[in-house]
Amino acid sequence: MNTVRQLDRVVIRFAGDSGDGMQLTGDRFTAETAKLGNDLSTLPNYPAEIRAPAGTLPGVSSFQIHFADTDILTPGDQPEVLIAMNPAALKANLRDLKSGGTIVVNTDEFTKRNLTKVGYDDNPIEDGSLDDYQVHPVALASLTIGALADYEVSKKDAERSKNMFALGLVSWMYSRPTEATEDFLRGKFKSKPVIAEANIAALKAGWNYGETAEAFAVRFEIPPAKLAKGTYRNITGNTALAWGITASGVASGLPVFLGAYPITPASDILHELSKHKRFGVTTVQAEDEIAAAGAALGAAWGGALAVTTSSGPGIALKSETISLAVSLELPLVVVDVQRAGPSTGMPTKTEQADLVMAMFGRHGEAPIAVLAPQSPSDCFDIMLEAARIALTYRTPVMVLSDGYIANGAEPWKLPDMADLPDLSVEFATEMNAVDAKGEEIFLPFQRDPETLARPWAVPGTPGLQHRIGGIEKADGTGDISYDPINHDHMVRTRAAKIAGVEVPDLEVDDPQGDANVLVLGWGSTWGPIGAAVRALREKGVSIARAHLRYLNPMPRNTARVLEQYDKVVVPEMNLGQLALLLRGHFPGTDVVGYNKVRGLPFTSNELEDALEEVIKNG
Amino acid sequence: MADTLPVKLDAPKLKAKDFKSSQEVRWCPGCGDYAILAAVQSFLPELGLQRENIAFVSGIGCSSRFPYYLNTYGIHSIHGRAPAIATGLAVSRPDLSVWVVTGDGDALSIGGNHLIHALRRNVNLKILLFNNRIYGLTKGQYSPTSGPGTLTKSSPMGSVDAPFNPLSLALGSEATFVARTLDSDRAHLHEVLRAAAEHEGSAFVEIYQNCPIFNDGAFEVLKNPETRDESLIRLRHGEPIRFGDKAVVQSGYGLQVVDADSVDESEIVVHKADVDDPAYAFALSRLSGVALDHTPIGVFRSVERPTYDKDVRTQVDEAAAGVDRKEALDRLLHGGDTWTVL
Numbered sequence: 001m002n003t004v005r006q007l008d009r010v011v012i013r014f015a016g017d018s019g020d021g022m023q024l025t026g027d028r029f030t031a032e033t034a035k036l037g038n039d040l041s042t043l044p045n046y047p048a049e050i051r052a053p054a055g056t057l058p059g060v061s062s063f064q065i066h067f068a069d070t071d072i073l074t075p076g077d078q079p080e081v082l083i084a085m086n087p088a089a090l091k092a093n094l095r096d097l098k099s100g101g102t103i104v105v106n107t108d109e110f111t112k113r114n115l116t117k118v119g120y121d122d123n124p125i126e127d128g129s130l131d132d133y134q135v136h137p138v139a140l141a142s143l144t145i146g147a148l149a150d151y152e153v154s155k156k157d158a159e160r161s162k163n164m165f166a167l168g169l170v171s172w173m174y175s176r177p178t179e180a181t182e183d184f185l186r187g188k189f190k191s192k193p194v195i196a197e198a199n200i201a202a203l204k205a206g207w208n209y210g211e212t213a214e215a216f217a218v219r220f221e222i223p224p225a226k227l228a229k230g231t232y233r234n235i236t237g238n239t240a241l242a243w244g245i246t247a248s249g250v251a252s253g254l255p256v257f258l259g260a261y262p263i264t265p266a267s268d269i270l271h272e273l274s275k276h277k278r279f280g281v282t283t284v285q286a287e288d289e290i291a292a293a294g295a296a297l298g299a300a301w302g303g304a305l306a307v308t309t310s311s312g313p314g315i316a317l318k319s320e321t322i323s324l325a326v327s328l329e330l331p332l333v334v335v336d337v338q339r340a341g342p343s344t345g346m347p348t349k350t351e352q353a354d355l356v357m358a359m360f361g362r363h364g365e366a367p368i369a370v371l372a373p374q375s376p377s378d379c380f381d382i383m384l385e386a387a388r389i390a391l392t393y394r395t396p397v398m399v400l401s402d403g404y405i406a407n408g409a410e411p412w413k414l415p416d417m418a419d420l421p422d423l424s425v426e427f428a429t430e431m432n433a434v435d436a437k438g439e440e441i442f443l444p445f446q447r448d449p450e451t452l453a454r455p456w457a458v459p460g461t462p463g464l465q466h467r468i469g470g471i472e473k474a475d476g477t478g479d480i481s482y483d484p485i486n487h488d489h490m491v492r493t494r495a496a497k498i499a500g501v502e503v504p505d506l507e508v509d510d511p512q513g514d515a516n517v518l519v520l521g522w523g524s525t526w527g528p529i530g531a532a533v534r535a536l537r538e539k540g541v542s543i544a545r546a547h548l549r550y551l552n553p554m555p556r557n558t559a560r561v562l563e564q565y566d567k568v569v570v571p572e573m574n575l576g577q578l579a580l581l582l583r584g585h586f587p588g589t590d591v592v593g594y595n596k597v598r599g600l601p602f603t604s605n606e607l608e609d610a611l612e613e614v615i616k617n618g
Numbered sequence: 619m620a621d622t623l624p625v626k627l628d629a630p631k632l633k634a635k636d637f638k639s640s641q642e643v644r645w646c647p648g649c650g651d652y653a654i655l656a657a658v659q660s661f662l663p664e665l666g667l668q669r670e671n672i673a674f675v676s677g678i679g680c681s682s683r684f685p686y687y688l689n690t691y692g693i694h695s696i697h698g699r700a701p702a703i704a705t706g707l708a709v710s711r712p713d714l715s716v717w718v719v720t721g722d723g724d725a726l727s728i729g730g731n732h733l734i735h736a737l738r739r740n741v742n743l744k745i746l747l748f749n750n751r752i753y754g755l756t757k758g759q760y761s762p763t764s765g766p767g768t769l770t771k772s773s774p775m776g777s778v779d780a781p782f783n784p785l786s787l788a789l790g791s792e793a794t795f796v797a798r799t800l801d802s803d804r805a806h807l808h809e810v811l812r813a814a815a816e817h818e819g820s821a822f823v824e825i826y827q828n829c830p831i832f833n834d835g836a837f838e839v840l841k842n843p844e845t846r847d848e849s850l851i852r853l854r855h856g857e858p859i860r861f862g863d864k865a866v867v868q869s870g871y872g873l874q875v876v877d878a879d880s881v882d883e884s885e886i887v888v889h890k891a892d893v894d895d896p897a898y899a900f901a902l903s904r905l906s907g908v909a910l911d912h913t914p915i916g917v918f919r920s921v922e923r924p925t926y927d928k929d930v931r932t933q934v935d936e937a938a939a940g941v942d943r944k945e946a947l948d949r950l951l952h953g954g955d956t957w958t959v960l
Contacts, residue, residue, distance in 0.1 A: 031955050180955060224959075233956040243950065250943045257710055277937035278946055282930060284709060287735035291702035294695075294732070298675070298706025301693060302714070306706070324696050414956070417948045459673045459691035459707070459714055467639065467686050469694025470678075479641070480686065 003218045009068035010174065010222060011076030014166070015093045016085030016106075017054055018047055018061040021163040026063025028167055028184065032176035033067045034234040034411055037224030040067040041527065042409040043075035043601070048264065048348045055114050060092040069223045073527040073534070075408060077603035081173075083166055085109065085140070088118045102134045104169065106162070108141035136215050140165055147205035151198045161202035168206025175221045178203055230413040237376035237405035238265070240412065241309075241335065242272035244383025246279050248333075249305050251384065252391060252423035256281040257299035259292035259308045264347040265403045266337040269309045289314035293321035293334070300330045303427060303458035305387060309335040312354050313343065315398075319362050322396050324470050326366040326494060329445070329454045331390035331397075333383070334368075338402040340599040349599025350403035352523055353574035358398040359552055359581065365491045367498040369393070370552040372400040374526035377412035379405065382549065384421055389501055391425050394453040400551070402573075404601045405524040428455035428464060433476075444468060444478040452497035499553050506555040510544035511537070517615050518565035522548040522578050524601065525571050531604030532611055541615060548578070554585065562589045569614050571607055573597055624713050625666045634660040636669065639689045645680060650801035650827035654748065655687055657807040662690075665815060667715055674717045675704040677724040680755050681748035681827070684719040698729020701736035704743050709927040715815070718745040723753050726762040726782050734791040739926035740819040744811075747784060747822070748801075750829040751836050758832035765908035770832075785903035785918060788822040789896045795821035796899060797917045801828060802841050806852075806915060813917050819925045839910050851905070853916030858886040864912070872901040875912045891920040 014029070016022045023044055033040050043064040052059030066076030081102045084090035086109035097103070110123055124130055125137050144165040148158040164185070171178050182200050189196035210216045235243075249256035258281065260270040274283040282299075286292035293308045300306035308318060315336045325332040338354045340346035354361075358370045369389045373382040379401060386397045431440035432455060444466040445454045457464040466478060474481035475490055508518070521529045526547050533545045546561060548554060562568055562582070570579045571594040579593040594610045596602065637659040645651045662672065672690040676682035678697035685692025691714075695703050700718045708716045718736075725733045725747050736743055752770070753759040759772040760779060767776040788796050795817040799810040807825065814821035826837040839845045847862040859866035865878040865886045873887060893899070899919035906913040 035955060035957055037957055037959065227959045229959050231952065231956050231958045233951070233954065243947075246950070247947055250947050255710060257706060259706060276950075277934045278941045279943050280934060280938050282709060282934050284706070284930070286702065286705075287731055290699060291705070291732050291735065294699045294702030295706030295709070297695075298693075298703035298708075299710040300706075301703075302707045302711040304710045320696055321699065328693070414951050417944050420944070420947075459711065460670055462668065462670045465669050465689055465691050467641070467688075467692035467694065469686070469692075470696055471694065 004175070005218050005220050007220045007222050008070065009066065009072065010081065010220065011064065011066045011079045012081040012083070012170065012174075013062055013064040013079035013093060013096070014083045015060060015062040015089035016163070017088065018049070018052055018059050019054060020061070020085045021160075022061045022063050022085070025163045025167050026065060028181045029170065029176065030065055030234055030409060031180055031184070032171060032178065033065065034232070035180055036176060037227075038067040038069065038222055039071045039225035039227060039411060040065060040234070040409075041072055041075045042066075043404070044407045046348055048346070055086055055088055055109070055117050057088050057092050057118055060088050062089070062093060067222060069225050071225060071227065073530040074601070074604055077605045081170075083170060085163070085166070087114050087120055087124075090124065091118050091120065097133065099132050100134070102136065103130065104136045104138055104166070106140035106166070107137045108139050138169070138209070143209065144202050144205065148198050148201055151201060152194055153198045157195060158198065161199045164199045164202040165206035165209070168203040169210045172207040172210030173216065173219055175219060178207065227411065228413060232411045232413055234409050235377055235412040236407055236409045237373065237379045237401055238268040238337070238407065239272055240377050240379035241373070241383055241399075241401060241406075242269045242276070244380040245269075245273060245307055245333070246276050246281060247380065247420060248384055248387035248423060249279055249281060251420045252305055252387060252425060254303065254305040254425070257296055257304040257306045258283045259286050259294070259296035259299070259306070260284070261286050261289045261292045261310065261314060263289075263311045263314045265339055265406045266309045266311045266314070266335065268406070269335065269337070289317035290321060293318035297321055297325055297328075297330065297332055300325070300332050301328070301459070303456070305333075305391065306331065307333040307335065309337070311337050311339050311347070312341045312345075312357070315354065315357065316361070322368065323362040323364060323366045325396040326362070326368060327470050328468050329394045329494075330456070331394055333386045333390050333397050333399065335399045335401065337406045338400060340597070346599045348403065350524065350601060351573050351597060351599060352400070352402055352525070353577065353597065354400060355522070355551065355574065355577040356580065358400055365495060367495050368395060368552070369397040369498055369501050370400065371397065371550055372523035372548070373405060374523060374547055374549055376405045376408050376410050378549070380412070380415075384423070388421065388423055391423055392453060393451055393497055393501055394456060395498065400523055402524045425456065427461065428457035429461055431463065442466060443476045445473055445476050447475075447493070452493060452500060501553050503550040503553060503555055505557045506546050506548065506561050508544055508546045508561055509533075512542050515542040515544040516566045516618070517569060517611070518544040518546060518562070518567070519569045519571065519611055520546050520548065520578075520582075521571055522551060525573065528602040528604045528607055529571060532607035535604060535608045536611060541612060543611060543615060551578070551581070559586055562586050566590060566618070567592055567614055569594060569611055571595075571602060571610070573602070622712070623667055623715055624671055626668055629668060632663040632669070634663065637662045637689050639687050641686045643687050644683070646831050648828075648830035649680070650750065650829070651681060651684070651748065653801045653804065654746075654807065654825055654827060655684065657804050658811065659688065661808050661811045662688075664812060665715055671713060672715045672717070673707060674719060675700045675707065676719040677721075677729055678755070679721040679724045679753075680829075681719055681721040682724060698724050698727070699732060700724070701729065701732040701743065701745065705736055705739070705741045705927075708742050709930050712927070712931060716743050718743050720745065720747050722747065722749045722751060722761045722763040722784070726784060726787070734787070737788055737791040737793040737820050737822060740792070740794050740923050741926045742819055742928070744814050744821045745823065747824050748827040749784060749824050750827045750833055752829050752833035754829050754832055781908055783903055783907070784824045786900060789900045789903060789919065792896070793822045793919070794819045794921050794923045795917070796903075796919045797822070798824045798826070798915045800826050800837065800840060800915060810917065813920065817920055819923060837910065840913055849910055849913055851912060851914040853889045853891075853902070853914050853918065855889055855891045855917065858883070858888050859914075860886065866905065873905060875905065891917045893919070894921055
């Protein structure tokens with residue numbers, strides 16, 4: 001007889017060899033959890049190599065999910081449950097596990113050879129080194145093979161279904177439904193129904209194992225979270241970003257053109273958008289990063305909503321093209337899904353170290369708007385904003401996502417189509433000036449007095465033929481100009497145009513109103529900072545928080561906000577890039593950086609400690 | 619947008635002067651670019667298009683100033699990137715006739731990658747490569763088409779670079795249309811431009827262009843009445859390849875120049891630009907090297923192959939036909955696993 005115990009939250013990590021299907025297992029567990037109505041947040045963590053040598057530490061792939069009956073902000077600092085498919089997975093993840101946590105371990109892989117491969121002299125399951133944990137040794141592979149004895153699948157295929165056995169077992173432990181996964185498996189193996197049925201049988205065998213094995217005396221329930229009314233789905237940042245681009249095309253009525261070159265962790269945006277041709281989305285997989293940006297710029301000139309997506313090394317290559325877009329004053333959305341650098345760095349690991357490059361990584365005075373989404377689902381909204389700014393101001397806009405939110409997932413309350421903003425644009429179709437002889441002419445750099453944007457006269461428009469280029473242009477006519485005064489004027493005008501971009505005010509969350517310390521973040525640190533702030537307030541500590549989604553220009557009220565606090569703590573996954581900008585823009589502010597570059601998101605615990613320390617030390 | 623160029627039958631016929639822009643032309647006196655500009659301006663009315671439906675895209679270099687002097691839409695972009703920018707435009711705008719103007723440094727050195735990939739994809743672009751075998755705008759360094767031993771500011775003891783043969787490169791890149799012409803031969807230039815414009819897909823045209831300042835007389839051997847008959851081969855589709863008292867015959871795996879009277883008429887190669895196997899056009903391109911000893915001009919190759927831009931558009935058009943995008947977006951968002959909180 002099993003006991004059912006209620007929990008309010010759990011963090012589970014699935015870990016195995018990169019060939020063990022841990023990402024799929026995690027995705028399915030996430031889908032089941034979402035279906036149940038828990039709030040959740042996920043963190044995949046996998047090696048850059050597609051198949052690192054089997055059973056080795058570099059080959060370990062993991063997927064962490066945090067789910068709860070309240071709203072949560074992060075994938076969780078420390079897992080409470082670890083599913084370890086082999087000795088390498090145990091060794092690589094054990095130090096993260098909470099003391100007293102639960103380990104489900106696949107004993108079949110704990111052979112002398114596999115133990116030696118990762119440096120275990122003795123079997124940790126037997127030598128007492130795991131006494132601080134609740135260990136469930138389960139022969140996952142042989143149980144799976146046994147369960148599939150009646151199926152016409154090879155032993156190898158049967159063994160490969162052990163991840164579904166593990167999923168079934170964990171689904172039983174946490175009372176998750178499995179019907180959707182069964183449907184998913186039937187769809188995934190449509191052409192191989194025997195494999196589909198074998199996987200489903202493995203899933204069910206895992207569930208039944210939990211129910212019958214005496215080792216699992218307790219199962220858990222986590223009631224649904226009380227989220228705002230609406231329809232939800234689970235979404236990763238990269239998918240939300242791609243859908244945001246698609247939605248921007250719908251909202252503007254323009255064809256979308258994506259120029260991209262494959263790069264981790266941005267390629268999924270290209271994959272996703274290449275499926276959305278029905279929305280008038282054209283994707284060009286270019287010969288290199290430069291061509292990807294160039295083709296997008298060419299399409300922008302032709303009147304498309306043009307986008308190019310990449311990660312740091314690719315953005316560096318696009319830099320010259322972005323500068324040309326600044327000079328031509330054409331709309332171009334550039335997405336940088338940041339990863340750990342410099343150079344190849346750690347392509348599958350997250351970092352926020354491209355902020356200064358986004359701001360200044362171009363030649364000449366080449367200001368652009370810079371935005372950063374704060375969570376996976378915010379990637380959708382931020383793209384609509386990026387499109388709005390690019391189209392309104394005829395400028396490149398850089399969006400700084402990162403590996404953490406690109407691959408992480410969370411529930412997303414689906415927007416109502418009626419709330420989609422109107423991003424329609426007016427192309428120039430008529431002459432806009434009169435020359436000295438009184439004849440009507442077209443001035444390609446005659447600006448809108450409000451936005452300073454120039455007219456967008458696309459090729460094919462009768463009578464408005466004009467030439468533009470990277471050489472400095474006379475304001476108004478757009479003719480080549482080496483006039484010193486004109487150049488100074490144009491540099492200042494381009495800067496004023498970006499400085500004048502309308503962005504919403506910075507919202508401050510300071511519920512007690514007596515905080516002396518403000519924590520100010522940007523981008524993907526939103527979740528961990530929020531969780532840390534919440535924990536501090538529960539302890540009675542006063543702290544204010546604000547988060548910058550608009551980094552250039554910053555919200556108009558930023559100075560006023562910062563002035564109200566004695567100290568501004570800026571946690572960043574870099575060595576202080578926002579801090580540098582703040583010290584330049586707001587020299588009176590006492591900026592305290594909290595910086596780590598480990599390729600991993602902050603934990604809320606470490607932020608809680610760091611913030612508390614600043615508050616205590618006044 | 620229709621997938622054809624919009625020809626207005628009732629529009630007044632344009633003349634060369636209609637394609638002149640208000641900008642003062644600023645190349646060095648005697649530059650071959652003047653002749654090419656005049657030839658292009660006199661050719662453009664033949665397209666039968668309105669000026670707004672023509673777009674010129676250039677990179678950086680002397681030749682890349684070209685778009686400023688044409689009363690069409692034009693973009694003077696960045697070094698080497700014109701084929702990439704033009705690809706984006708051509709893919710998204712089937713109603714435009716898109717031309718790329720580039721030079722030997724722009725197309726073959728800094729922009730080599732974009733050139734070969736535009737040709738490989740067969741994007742509907744007309745690429746005019748002005749080859750003067752020197753860097754002019756940066757004041758006289760050797761280029762990727764300069765011969766070994768060329769003395770320049772950056773090679774005072776002679777260049778040790780091995781040059782590209784631009785046509786061999788284009789053919790190796792799967793180009794469907796490859797031609798060569800001369801800045802000084804207005805009629806031939808005009809004829810080649812017409813053939814390029816008529817070709818559906820990437821048309822690659824190398825134009826030998828004299829730089830009077832840094833590489834004067836580079837192509838003199840092809841222009842001087844005393845030497846040209848010996849060195850210039852005018853390719854004509856369907857005609858035997860003869861020049862002066864020479865002829866071209868097959869030899870081993872390639873072609874060879876021989877005295878015409880030393881071979882039987884039946885042995886002389888009859889030029890066919892539509893030969894599917896690029897090896898023939900490649901062999902033609904190898905008849906001349908840096909020394910220009912036997913230099914064919916005209917259309918080397920002109921074959922049909924699906925164009926990238928059209929294929930891309932077809933996929934999008936077929937997928938998007940009849941789709942209510944807002945409704946489809948709502949369905950996309952609500953597709954898959956969703957749940958409702960009441």
